[in-house]
Amino acid sequence: MSDFLENVKQLFEMYLTKAADISGSIGSFVLHFGVIAELYTLLVRWVFPILAVTIFLRCILPLLQDRKRNAAWGYLNITDGTRIPLRHWENSIGRSNFCDIVIKVHFVSRNHAVLTFRHGAWSIAEINSKNGVQVNGVKIEKPETVQYGDIISLGGVEMELVQADKEPMEVAQQNDTARYVSSRGDIKPGTTFLLILLMQILGGLQICFSKGAELNPAVPVTFLFFILTECFHYIIMRWCSRKRFEPELLCYLLCGLSLLIVASAAPDSIFKQFAAILLGLAVYTALDLIIRDLGRAGKLKYLLAASALLLLILNLTIGETRFGAKRWIDLGLISFQPSEFVKIAFVMAGAATLDRLLTTRNMTAFIGFSAACIGALILMRDFGNVLVFFATFIVIAFMRSGDVRTIALTSAGAVLGGIAVVSFMPYIASRFAAWGNVWEYADTSGYQQTRTMIAAASGGLLGVGGGNGYLANIAAAHTDLVFGMLCEEWGLLVALTAVLIVVFFASYAVFLTKDCRSSFYAIVACGAASIFLLQTTLNVLGSVDILPLTGITFPFVSHGGSSMIASWGLLALIKSADERITPGKRTISGEGD
């Protein structure tokens, strides 16, 4: 009983002190104008993570829920009456379970043929099968065009190619409308977009409040322009694109974070960062338009590969060394990092359509190109990017060949090579020396990592409020250590959301692969996602000493024009694999022609 009374007494006393605190704070609210800013931070640091997580969920759920199958582009009627829909532009036929059209007949080879739909016409190509392919009874020697009504015969199995009963787009349209009506709880991208704008306005104001009189007027102006740009781009997308644009929304979110980081750490260059976002959007739109036609994409691939090699040679000859890596080209007015743009070319260079992928196992050209890129990067001492390119090479090479042994051998070779490099170059070895026990080198070679961890710990889950961090004063905080800045100023929850967005992009690319029209798009999507993933891995885990620090940017978030533009370009590559249609869209684009 006395315990109880004691507790009540304590409770009472506690509330009394709290009340005194509150009345005290109201008193000083009147006294100090600055308290408004502090009250604002008090509120925003709670709202911000909630918004970030909500937006993230609202964006990923529709993308993953959308389990609708592609419409059929045509049908194959087998003599026994079965009707097989052709759901892709490229359909492999064979006995293997991994073929798009599985025919379990002994005389059919594991991977027998590929049926391709290109420029409104179908063609069939035979892939090293035992029994060959006949069209209307004639054995084919090279890929042959197939007309509707023609009989295709594989190892004795006869199939008739039949036109889709309706225009494929109409079918899709019907399915879509039905689904749209049935699911009332559909998450509307418009609301999500408004939440993103709200988050950016709140964040921008927070920076303005915390900087107070020292505020660079460019900051609010840039935020205003950025929000207007987003609105403009959103409306264009809404009108012109049939695709879902949640991925773009997620990138808005990341770009917004990037501007907040720059506003806090390097406010003088915030307008430059915004200009990079604009250029990025332009590159994104252009690439999106060009590569939606496979023929154009195939041509662009060679053009880009050639310019990539040219850029790398230029970089090696007139490049400039900064922070130990020769990865800059300075053109007087602007300087940029060629390796960032080479990423787009690299991913596209590796892509191939399914018929080529299954007929020619030969990847010499791609391997040669990869070796040239990686070799150039080694010469530039840009070792972080060497890792990014190499991992992406593995992803693409594996998607093309499916050959585990070759990949394993290549990786083993690369690891040995890496060890050799580390043992010969003291510059990298010193980075490895601090790795894993940075606290022992806290003020020397582990300086950046320990400061990142201190900042991350100081931020807690909710952060100390934008513009209130101290990591911003450390070199490269807004590029290499951007994860730490996010943690410190906006909290661990927001920083984790940013990383999870990239993890999501990877799963999204894999998810898209299943229903992709052409293997070309599947490969570029996975390749681009791989670059995002690797950059994030090296940036985030490097800055907190799980991996060695390599000085790589966080896609969309780190301060840096080249990285920002390239990130938008890579997003276009991921998006190219997405064939699904936004609910309630009428536009039919000329995919088939």
Added chain:
Amino acid sequence: MKLLLKRSAVLLIFSLLLSLGLAVFLMKYFHSASAWVQYPTNKHLYASGKLVSSGTIYDRSGTILLQMIDGTIEFHEDKTVRTAVMHATGDLSGNVETGAQVAFGDRLSGWDLVNGTYRFNDRLSSGSNLTLTLDAHLCAAAYKELNGRKGTVGVYNYKTGEILCMVSSPSFDPENHPDVKANPKKYEGVYLNRLLSAAYTPGSVFKLVTAAAAIDNIDSIDEKLYHCDGKLQIGEDMVNCLAAHGEVTLEEALADSCNVAFARIALELGADTLQKYADLAGFNSSLTINGIKTAMGKAELSDAEGGDLAWAGIGQYTNTANPLNFMAFMGAIANDGVRVTPKILSDRGIISLPATTETRILSSKTAEKLGKMMRNNTISAYGEENFKGLELCAKSGTAEVGGVEKPHAWFAGFLAREDSPLAFVVVIENGGSGSKVAGSVAVNVLQAAVKI
């Protein structure tokens, strides 16, 4: 596209690696963020190496042990009190690793996992306050009793786990930091909290461990008699007693602290059984006191045989004991065989910390029997009139440390009183006789403790 879907799994492997790395980071973060944040260059908490703001440290009755006034740390106004609790609060330069300023620095600075270092309105708020379970005046009394001798006194409530008294000597007045290096002998290990971080040869107090093993493992131990003629030859080793005790039971052997009888018992039990009971009693492991790890006592008996095993059974082999850990063993005997892990932070108030850990280390019957024997020790050996009204159950230890040094004096036990469920330990380095030297410190501290 099924083929490519299968092959694209390699991308999932990469994303798994990132997620894994992130998970490792998060584990590190939740485990060590409180330590990272205290790095002295962190401008959120420190200005030129000094804490910008610190909460107040109170003792159990609300006495202020440490507070920050206008950016400077101030201790209790009484010199003896602040010297006695110096190891609990820590000094101004953070030399005492287990002191609250270091061990709970994150909380004192106002850091927490959700808010980080964020404080709403700097002018109104400071760090968070801490209430220790200690009683400042009891600590001061214990420090006075030690009277400059090196050693430690610990008292805790074996039902709640609250540590009431934690004193380590030598100590110093934290407001007048002495030149420790100029006087290395006087200030030997001064930054060490001997209760938490020291380990001494236990000597005869270890006989309680041997006795617990004997109660459980030797048939009809109550009737069994052990012969003592003052010495026992085992191989080349000779175990001596102060006197020839004749035929003694376990209870008499414990009261007389008969080395020969316990040597025989140890040999009878064997190394493995003794090892098991030493481990149960808390040897070879640390206790965690609100996140502070105690030093580990050692008892490596598995290789001991013959004379070594005999010496081990009377606590004079290679064994060492951490005072706090041993005090918790006393508490377990008192508390029906259940050890309540001691704690230093008071969790009274609105938000209570996770409940104290309770571990059964002895069976209820064994604990009761051992407790009765310890009560008998007081009555027949230490003299009940010296410990009037305390219901004292105890065991003394005079641990030989070799050479010309005087032995360490141990006195450990508990009060069998419902109103004051206290267990205690007193160790005085090179103090001499356990029951006389350490016992007289214990009696005065305990008489003060029961009045709280």
